[in-house]
Amino acid sequence: MSSKIHKDLLHFPAASQDRQIDAMMHELMDLSPDAIFFKDGDGRWLWVNGAGVQLFGLEGISYYGLSDQELAHLLGPDSCFTRHHMQSCSGTDEKAWQAGAPWRGEECVLVNGELTRHFDVIKTPLFGPDGARRGLLGIRRDISEQMQAYSKIHYLANYDSLTGLPNRTLFQEQFAQVLATAKAQEQLLAMLFLDLDRFKDINEAHGHGFGDTLLQSVTKRIKGCIRASDMLARLGGDEFALIQVNPSHVDDAERLAQRLIQAFSRPFNIHGHEIHSTVSIGITRYPFDGQDVQQLLQNADIAMYRAKREGRNQSRIYTADMSTQTQARVALEKNLRRALAKREFLLHYQPQVDLQTGQIVGMEALLRWQRPGFGIVPPAEFIPVAEESGLIIPIGEWVLREACTQNKLWQDAGLPSLRMAVNISARQFGLNGRFMTEMVDQVLKESGLMPEYLELELTESLVMANPEQTAHILHRLKDRGISISVDDFGTGYSSLSYLKRFPIDKLKIDRSFVRDITHDDADAAIVNAVISLGHSLNLQVIAEGVETTEQLEYLRQEGCDGIQGYLFSRPMPAIALTQMLRKVRPFEINSSK
Numbered sequence: 001m002s003s004k005i006h007k008d009l010l011h012f013p014a015a016s017q018d019r020q021i022d023a024m025m026h027e028l029m030d031l032s033p034d035a036i037f038f039k040d041g042d043g044r045w046l047w048v049n050g051a052g053v054q055l056f057g058l059e060g061i062s063y064y065g066l067s068d069q070e071l072a073h074l075l076g077p078d079s080c081f082t083r084h085h086m087q088s089c090s091g092t093d094e095k096a097w098q099a100g101a102p103w104r105g106e107e108c109v110l111v112n113g114e115l116t117r118h119f120d121v122i123k124t125p126l127f128g129p130d131g132a133r134r135g136l137l138g139i140r141r142d143i144s145e146q147m148q149a150y151s152k153i154h155y156l157a158n159y160d161s162l163t164g165l166p167n168r169t170l171f172q173e174q175f176a177q178v179l180a181t182a183k184a185q186e187q188l189l190a191m192l193f194l195d196l197d198r199f200k201d202i203n204e205a206h207g208h209g210f211g212d213t214l215l216q217s218v219t220k221r222i223k224g225c226i227r228a229s230d231m232l233a234r235l236g237g238d239e240f241a242l243i244q245v246n247p248s249h250v251d252d253a254e255r256l257a258q259r260l261i262q263a264f265s266r267p268f269n270i271h272g273h274e275i276h277s278t279v280s281i282g283i284t285r286y287p288f289d290g291q292d293v294q295q296l297l298q299n300a301d302i303a304m305y306r307a308k309r310e311g312r313n314q315s316r317i318y319t320a321d322m323s324t325q326t327q328a329r330v331a332l333e334k335n336l337r338r339a340l341a342k343r344e345f346l347l348h349y350q351p352q353v354d355l356q357t358g359q360i361v362g363m364e365a366l367l368r369w370q371r372p373g374f375g376i377v378p379p380a381e382f383i384p385v386a387e388e389s390g391l392i393i394p395i396g397e398w399v400l401r402e403a404c405t406q407n408k409l410w411q412d413a414g415l416p417s418l419r420m421a422v423n424i425s426a427r428q429f430g431l432n433g434r435f436m437t438e439m440v441d442q443v444l445k446e447s448g449l450m451p452e453y454l455e456l457e458l459t460e461s462l463v464m465a466n467p468e469q470t471a472h473i474l475h476r477l478k479d480r481g482i483s484i485s486v487d488d489f490g491t492g493y494s495s496l497s498y499l500k501r502f503p504i505d506k507l508k509i510d511r512s513f514v515r516d517i518t519h520d521d522a523d524a525a526i527v528n529a530v531i532s533l534g535h536s537l538n539l540q541v542i543a544e545g546v547e548t549t550e551q552l553e554y555l556r557q558e559g560c561d562g563i564q565g566y567l568f569s570r571p572m573p574a575i576a577l578t579q580m581l582r583k584v585r586p587f588e589i590n591s592s593k
């Protein structure tokens with residue numbers, strides 16, 4: 001440890017007579033965890049305290065009277081007295097001299113040639129009465145840990161730790177900067193808003209760890225489609241944003257969107273599972289679709305929603321009329337929420353008739369909204385919004401409870417025991433299987449309905465969205481004695497392999513094929529094919545939307561098992577169906593109605 005103090009410089013007037021105080025000052029400086037040092041007016045080292053000796057690697061070195069350069073030479077390239085350090089150190093010495101007053105700032109030092117350390121440095125120049133430089137007093141505090149903590153905080157505040165991408169905060173800052181440049185230089189700018197399709201379902205089905213890995217893979221895949229100049233960020237959840245800086249053509253963003261959609265067509269391999277994940281993209285372009293960050297972001301979000309509503313796995317460029325429609329959608333969502341609370345929903349029931357016996361063998365529960373001032377609103381007008389907003393989950397639970405309770409009431413009243421079919425939406429099914437089966441169990445228990453009098457109607461697209469999970473849940477439901485039917489058959493996926501893998505009881509031929517069955521050969525061929533396919537797999541086949549006796553006759557001859565349609569009955573309120581069931585008389589299959 002160094003002990004030589006240059007007496008002229010360490011001259012404390014009040015204590016000069018008191019050697020004890022001098023010694024105490026000396027001791028105190030030596031004890032300080034900060035490095036303290038003195039140099040003379042020419043920048044030659046005079047004294048360094050213990051912490052400084054350690055920091056600078058001066059143990060056993062006679063540094064007294066040496067300049068920075070001489071010390072650097074003496075200590076060699078592995079010391080902290082590297083050229084870089086010397087430059088920085090001498091530079092800040094000079095700043096203090098120039099200021100003529102204490103100077104405070106930061107120095108960044110490579111210690112032992114590897115670790116970058118940050119110092120908070122105070123340098124005080126000392127001048128003689130004649131104004132000549134007499135010495136320099138320096139204190140250097142190691143703030144590396146604080147700096148590390150600061151950069152961690154900065155990272156956490158600005159980056160998404162899962163994907164390493166800028167988060168919404170940083171993205172908005174970066175976006176504002178590039179937008180300002182685009183404005184100043186009259187350049188184009190495009191922003192793409194990406195939202196994964198059905199990510200919530202995947203997350204809920206496979207767990208959050210799985211969802212996180214998918215998001216990381218998605219990030220890699222997006223990065224593979226973009227240029228170094230494009231700016232990608234994760235805005236949160238399954239939302240990503242992408243800025244195309246100064247695209248050469250106004251259509252570039254759309255082309256990029258197509259590349260991204262194409263890249264998502266390959267399945268992702270997550271923990272050994274093949275996952276099909278698609279993406280919906282909304283696009284805005286400066287200066288056409290907004291003038292500031294918020295407007296461009298919001299409009300891209302609106303366009304993305306449009307892409308979702310029109311079938312997902314596609315992109316849409318923002319247009320002004322989308323905003324008006326979005327406002328209407330938001331208002332509808334608000335009203336749906338209220339409708340649930342105010343019990344404005346009701347069910348109509350449509351009978352299903354056996355084509356051999358003419359007997360009613362079941363019925364389908366169909367949701368209606370008795371909206372004050374609007375009359376009865378059909379489901380097509382509000383179910384898509386209920387699905388998008390997630391409201392279909394409580395609404396669907398209400399439908400199931402109401403339908404089961406009503407069916408049990410009919411049975412208790414001595415009316416024929418029939419199977420009640422209830423539509424299940426993808427959102428309900430996408431929830432983790434336990435919730436779905438527990439919900440069904442709970443409703444059956446509360447209503448007292450036996451499971452064999454319940455049928456769940458799923459669409460083909462729902463079944464195929466996540467085949468593994470769907471198969472698992474269907475088996476659990478089937479084990480309870482519940483029937484499963486596939487609605488709108490023929491309109492969705494062409495993959496028929498699921499028919500064998502899933503415990504399905506019934507296929508429902510979509511009414512779009514039934515409509516022209518008697519005069520369109522293609523439709524007739526599809527219907528025939530579905531009937532024979534169903535029968536070869538031991539499934540019941542029922543046709544929807546039967547309106548004429550010709551359609552009925554055709555279906556009967558082709559061996560279809562059942563029908564549902566206006567020819568026999570429109571969907572009706574419970575009270576009307578009660579009356580119909582009371583007078584139950586077989587429907588005359590062979591005669592015109």
Ligand SMILES: Nc1nc2c(ncn2[C@@H]2O[C@@H]3COP(=O)(O)O[C@H]4[C@@H](O)[C@H](n5cnc6c(=O)[nH]c(N)nc65)O[C@@H]4COP(=O)(O)O[C@H]3[C@H]2O)c(=O)[nH]1
Pocket residue numbers: 350365366367378379380383392396399423424425457487488511544545546547564565566567571
């Ligand atoms: N033109 C014509 N139409 C007929 C005929 N027979 C029945 N329909 C109509 O065809 C639809 C059959 O229901 P879906 O295919 O399950 O199609 C349903 C179903 O996908 C959905 N939906 C209805 N209720 C619910 C529900 O509670 N939950 C869910 N998730 N979806 C529901 O809304 C769709 C439309 O329901 P609705 O408007 O009630 O329309 C019903 C019914 O009124 C006919 O002979 N001719």
